[in-house]
Amino acid sequence: MIFLIFIVIALFIIEPRWYNNIYFLAIILLVELLYYTEKIFFNQDFSEQVVNITGYVFVFAFIPLVMATMSVLTYFNSKVLLEKEGRKKSNLFIGLIGVAVNIVLVYYIYSMHPNNGNKYSEAGFFYVFGLFVYFTTMYSATAIYLVLYNWRPIFYKPEYIIILGSGLIGDQVPPLLASRIEKGVQQYKKYKGQPLIITSGGQGSDEKVAESYAMKCYIHEHYPEIPDQAVVMEDQSTTTFENMLFSRKIILERFGAKARGIFVSNNYHILRASYYAKRAKLRANGVGSKTAFYYVPNAFTREFIGLLEMFKWRHIALIILFTIFSILVFRGM
The missing domain is CATH 3.40.50.620 (HUPs)
Known part of the structure; x- marks a missing residue:
């Protein structure tokens, strides 16, 4: 982990305009997520009952709660944009993101239903959820990197x-x-x-x-x-x-x-x-x-999608690899 952080800092200083820096930052976020998830599920210092309760809250309550909160915030932001910037299609964009998050949320709850034992449905859920984790992690890493880039001082005298x-x-x-x-x-x-x-x-x-x-x-x-x-x-x-x-x-x-x-x-x-x-x-x-603060979520989300399009072949290649991996895992079940 320390080595990865050192790499990101070094590359950021050498060339902040390298898109792979965001990938390294996303890896750090994923490793941190896995680390704390492992602490929640497998920490032997807690009683089995506490671990089970914590795991239940994290998996079955925390994730949909965060997703629901995100969707509510996107609706609120679209409302503010429509009021302040006018009835433009672009101002409805982040509200549509909220609708998509709600669809994933409903699918999440459906897939976790105890009577749902269809292995194809479970495989589909974990595949979709894997893509959701990938894009939300990239979104988070891009947002953090953007803040760092804005804070980066200029050490040379511009001509x-x-x-x-x-x-x-x-x-x-x-x-x-x-x-x-x-x-x-x-x-x-x-x-x-x-x-x-x-x-x-x-x-x-x-x-x-x-x-x-x-x-x-x-x-x-x-x-x-x-x-x-x-x-x-x-x-x-x-x-x-x-x-x-x-x-x-x-x-x-x-x-x-x-x-x-x-x-x-x-x-x-x-x-x-x-x-x-x-x-x-x-x-x-x-x-x-x-x-203006109310404009940033909508504008940044569009920027993020612009970055996905700008470097689309990298993302497509990773999604193809993830799809092949998912198929191999499913066939081995």
């Missing part, structure tokens, strides 16, 4: 600051994007106005101007002390990866391939953005701006 776009309302900068701009300006002032600010974002179909242009206008309006030449626009990108890729062209022209910098996005987004920066061969780490 550029990329501010990632996030959509406009017509030609106006909404609060979510404004928080990114203000964080970028804060970093610019922190390094005494020496880094180049790159506002990155093209024009969407429902936007009157390019995001990068609106961002630059916002900076000049709210921070007139920042000179015009300190801000350049990247106005062609439509995705986070393109933000990084097209900004790299500006960086290569200005500073060369060895330049180091930072990018700014909302705190829930900087982890996935860091992987895109790595893919674009940018030597840049993220700095996160604050996000």
Whole structure:
């Protein structure tokens, strides 16, 4: 365990933008879970009666209780989002996650029913429950890693600051994007106005101007002390990866391939953005701006699913291996 923790810390320091770091963290969480589960079930210091009661509470009550609590929280979060952010399909997303959790909960209770002796049903339950454990562990590990990444200090002096776009309302900068701009300006002032600010974002179909242009206008309006030449626009990108890729062209022209910098996005987004920066061969780490608390669960869950899609072949390979293992175990029963 100590060795695994040392590996995670070392890799986090060397290269925090390596997705396998999250796998190592997930392994640590699973080992800890198994360790404490073993203590509950097999600790000989307790009487057999206490062990049985504890085991019963843990397996038959604790897990469904946690799942039910999660589902209630997801419904509450969707309600808050609908009230504050409007009736958008994206704001219903985390509520649908709550429905899925409830389905697993009902299946869990059904599979544990004493009259249910069907071995196919039991095998199906343990297979589904194994997948549930895998994804919830990855979700937990990703959330912990995101917090660590947000806390990670920048030890080098950046030559550029990329501010990632996030959509406009017509030609106006909404609060979510404004928080990114203000964080970028804060970093610019922190390094005494020496880094180049790159506002990155093209024009969407429902936007009157390019995001990068609106961002630059916002900076000049709210921070007139920042000179015009300190801000350049990247106005062609439509995705986070393109933000990084097209900004790299500006960086290569200005500073060369060895330049180091930072990018700014909302705190829930900087982890996935860091992987895109790595893919674009940018030597840049993220700095996160604050996000309204009620928005974070929904936004982070979507980010997590985006990460699953981004590294889908790794997850598919592991699920295939788990499926083969489950089939072999079932045939041996």
